[in-house]
Amino acid sequence: MHPEQAEPARIVVLISGSGSNFQAIAEACKSKEIDGEIIGVISNRPGVMGLDRAKQLDIPCSVVDHTEYSSREEFDGKLIHEIEQYGPDLVVLAGFMRILTPDFVRRFKGRLLNIHPSLLPKYKGLHTHKRAMEAGDKEHGVTVHFVSEDLDGGPNIIQAVVPILDDDSEASLKTRVQQQEHVIYPIAVKWFVEGRITMIKGDAYFDSEALPETGLQLNVN
Ligand code: NHR
Numbered sequence: 001m002h003p004e005q006a007e008p009a010r011i012v013v014l015i016s017g018s019g020s021n022f023q024a025i026a027e028a029c030k031s032k033e034i035d036g037e038i039i040g041v042i043s044n045r046p047g048v049m050g051l052d053r054a055k056q057l058d059i060p061c062s063v064v065d066h067t068e069y070s071s072r073e074e075f076d077g078k079l080i081h082e083i084e085q086y087g088p089d090l091v092v093l094a095g096f097m098r099i100l101t102p103d104f105v106r107r108f109k110g111r112l113l114n115i116h117p118s119l120l121p122k123y124k125g126l127h128t129h130k131r132a133m134e135a136g137d138k139e140h141g142v143t144v145h146f147v148s149e150d151l152d153g154g155p156n157i158i159q160a161v162v163p164i165l166d167d168d169s170e171a172s173l174k175t176r177v178q179q180q181e182h183v184i185y186p187i188a189v190k191w192f193v194e195g196r197i198t199m200i201k202g203d204a205y206f207d208s209e210a211l212p213e214t215g216l217q218l219n220v221n
Pocket residue numbers: 093096097098099100101102105114115116117125126147148149150151152153154
């Protein structure tokens with residue numbers, strides 16, 4: 001074996017919208033911060049900005065439009081087929097907004113990551129910034145986790161904590177959180193491709209040590 005000559009990890013990214021997290025990871029690959037290459041981008045929505053970013057970056061991209069399928073099983077079947085064409089080592093959900101079937105999750109288990117805009121296990125699901133503000137929380141944040149069949153419930157890898165300020169709006173808080181998304185997602189992907197992060201029996205490990213429920217925490221104040 002000549003690890004120094006190993007091929008870069010093959011990464012497929014699933015998006016539904018703007019694709020700013022995809023771009024942050026792509027840039028970290030390009031600068032060799034991540035020893036990986038994004039070999040394909042798939043969107044479930046046509047016409048989104050993330051597809052324009054892929055074209056700009058010369059990364060192959062395609063659309064699997066969920067509205068053209070009559071069931072989640074059929075949609076996920078097509079998605080699996082498209083992803084498998086690329087033979088990925090890692091599948092990254094980056095603002096991907098369709099809940100995936102257990103079959104899909106099982107197929108890519110242990111090599112499927114998501115970024116969720118809350119301090120999981122708090123605020124699973126949607127409208128997380130609004131919910132954190134309405135609850136009077138002083139802190140909010142974002143989490144990268146392994147995906148399991150349990151929605152937003154797979155083990156945490158890393159999270160960034162940001163303050164909620166008195167004069168925050170939902171938009172200003174979202175912007176503060178997104179700046180950290182673009183920091184922690186490339187870090188998590190880097191660790192994954194270096195083999196430092198693994199999921200074993202539903203728990204996440206960093207350098208073979210079990211991670212706490214929060215994952216590794218980055219405090220941004
Ligand atoms: N799939 C599984 N099985 N497990 C997870 O943890 C997943 C997942 C698919 C997506 C991202 C997640 C998030 O970070 C994610 C995690 C969309 C919804 C949702 O309700 C929920 C969670 C997430 C993404 N989607 C609606 C649906 O019916 C559609 C909403 C829309 O299109 O705007 O699929 O928050």
